[in-house]
Amino acid sequence: MAKPLSLFISHLFSLNSNYALLLVLSLSLIVLAAITGLGNYLRRYASAWISQRGSFELRRDLYDALLRQSFRFYDRQRTGQLIARATGDIRQIERFLGFGLPTLLSSLLITILIVSSLLALDWRLTLLSGVILPLIALTAGRYAMEIGPLWSEIRERFGRLTSIVQEVLAAIKLVKAFAREDYMMERFS
Structure with a gap:
């Protein structure tokens, strides 16, 4: 794995500096989009879990309170x-x-x-x-x-x-x- 990566990096820096910069920025944009997508997924999952868990607890407590009236x-x-x-x-x-x-x-x-x-x-x-x-x-x-x-x-x-x-x-x-x-x-x- 280290050999192909080192070849890629050496090839990247041997290119025209504008092309290399464009390539780095493009890859950075893709990585940033992937991180943002993962973050949004985790946030939505956590929000859904918290809301479902909270409403379950409330329903259970309410049902218990109604049974005791x-x-x-x-x-x-x-x-x-x-x-x-x-x-x-x-x-x-x-x-x-x-x-x-x-x-x-x-x-x-x-x-x-x-x-x-x-x-x-x-x-x-x-x-x-x-x-x-x-x-x-x-x-x-x-x-x-x-x-x-x-x-x-x-x-x-x-x-x-x-x-x-x-x-x-x-x-x-x-x-x-x-x-x-x-x-x-x-x-x-």
């Missing part, structure tokens, strides 16, 4: 609402662990690198560019205040919808026996 708890709660909240909340956490957390960490790292670079170039310009940050924070906070109640309403309606579907499916034979499909469809709508 009293009869009074189930008298006050609608089954469909519990199902909708459990699946929806766990799905949101799974998405955060799989996509949100890696994006957050990546954005944080990029921000640190950019601010460090700006500080190295000119600290006064860095401070000047930071003046807009409170405006961005206020805009994001206002958006969160407006969207929060809407999101809660959507979750509540989805819970009611799931309750209706669960009730109908649990009693589908009675619904069909008494020809109540139209009434149930009205409730669903």
